[in-house]
Amino acid sequence: MAVYPQKRLRRLRHNPLIREMVGETVLTVNDFIYPLFAVHGKNIKNPIKSMPGVYQLSVDLLVEECKEVASLGIPAVILFGIPEHKDEVGSEAYASDGIIQQAVRAIKSEVKNLVVITDVCLCEYTSHGHCGMLNGEEILNDETVSLLAKEAVSHAEAGADIIAPSDMMDGRVIAIRKALDYKGFSKVPIMSYAAKYASGYYGPFRDAAESTPAFGDRRSHQMDIRNSNEAVREVESDIEEGADIVMVKPAGPYLDIIYRVKEKFGLPTAAYQVSGEYSMIKAAAQNDWIDGDRVMIESLTAIKRAGADMILTYFAKDAARLLKK
Ligand code: PBG
Ligand code: ZN
Numbered sequence: 001m002a003v004y005p006q007k008r009l010r011r012l013r014h015n016p017l018i019r020e021m022v023g024e025t026v027l028t029v030n031d032f033i034y035p036l037f038a039v040h041g042k043n044i045k046n047p048i049k050s051m052p053g054v055y056q057l058s059v060d061l062l063v064e065e066c067k068e069v070a071s072l073g074i075p076a077v078i079l080f081g082i083p084e085h086k087d088e089v090g091s092e093a094y095a096s097d098g099i100i101q102q103a104v105r106a107i108k109s110e111v112k113n114l115v116v117i118t119d120v121c122l123c124e125y126t127s128h129g130h131c132g133m134l135n136g137e138e139i140l141n142d143e144t145v146s147l148l149a150k151e152a153v154s155h156a157e158a159g160a161d162i163i164a165p166s167d168m169m170d171g172r173v174i175a176i177r178k179a180l181d182y183k184g185f186s187k188v189p190i191m192s193y194a195a196k197y198a199s200g201y202y203g204p205f206r207d208a209a210e211s212t213p214a215f216g217d218r219r220s221h222q223m224d225i226r227n228s229n230e231a232v233r234e235v236e237s238d239i240e241e242g243a244d245i246v247m248v249k250p251a252g253p254y255l256d257i258i259y260r261v262k263e264k265f266g267l268p269t270a271a272y273q274v275s276g277e278y279s280m281i282k283a284a285a286q287n288d289w290i291d292g293d294r295v296m297i298e299s300l301t302a303i304k305r306a307g308a309d310m311i312l313t314y315f316a317k318d319a320a321r322l323l324k325k
Contacts, residue, residue: 053318079104247269273315
């Protein structure tokens with residue numbers, strides 16, 4: 001009884017109730033992590049031109065935003081900071097009164113039931129916009145790793161629940177783990193951006209975070225878009241170094257990587273639907289070229305279907321509202 005006409009795959013697509021029963025992938029609000037951009041000042045809400053619906057927020061408004069995020073049932077946010085002053089070594093990244101440190105303290109004291117993740121990198125804080133310390137035009141690895149460990153500790157001291165290094169330096173996960181443990185933060189997990197590609201899809205984010213490199217690009221540390229075995233090696237070494245959650249980034253164009261990583265390691269796996277993925281869907285929807293809500297849900301479902309346990313997405317609030325209905 002294995003062939004047509006007895007076998008008919010359409011039977012299980014017959015009506016919505018049956019389709020609901022056999023749906024393999026279930027997207028829920030629990031899957032989402034909402035990225036937010038913190039700026040200095042009061043009552044500031046700067047729209048990001050290339051990311052409709054996304055804003056740079058001062059800490060007071062960020063707290064209100066986080067209350068709304070939590071009330072929608074979204075379990076976590078990830079914070080990015082825009083500093084007052086940038087310098088060669090990104091000092092504000094690890095200053096105890098830096099923008100992220102202030103934001104984390106405020107959110108943790110005023111918002112209940114929300115996991116606060118902090119992105120650890122230097123590119124938002126350096127005058128040259130690179131992810132690390134420079135020697136001429138070279139991004140130094142080990143010197144940068146020491147600063148990243150300092151940054152991670154200062155985030156944990158402010159109250160961050162999870163630390164997410166996004167820099168792609170070698171050895172940063174072990175260095176951050178050791179520094180956190182030494183300072184008494186052995187319970188703070190690390191979500192590493194383990195397979196992060198040098199991607200054109202980050203364009204709009206660099207408007208939001210004001211982190212476009214002044215010269216050159218990120219290809220000496222972020223991964224080559226052509227490689228997939230290398231992603232497995234990157235993830236493997238982050239796990240060996242102590243990563244608790246591993247991330248693949250971008251998400252939609254890299255579903256094969258998400259699939260391989262989840263299959264091979266079985267660790268909690270995050271995927272970042274990045275700014276360019278978001279903005280492309282938004283732009284097409286604003287032109288009425290696609291059904292924005294439908295493609296939003298389709299893009300997120302595809303990422304989950306590939307194996308992601310959690311999705312960092314600028315759609316988190318919109319998708320949460322839609323899934324509630
Ligand atoms: C910082 C960082 C970037 C993103 C997350 N963390 C930018 C970059 O690497 O240039 C991109 C996120 C997005 O595009 O939404 N290193
Ligand atoms: Zn960076």
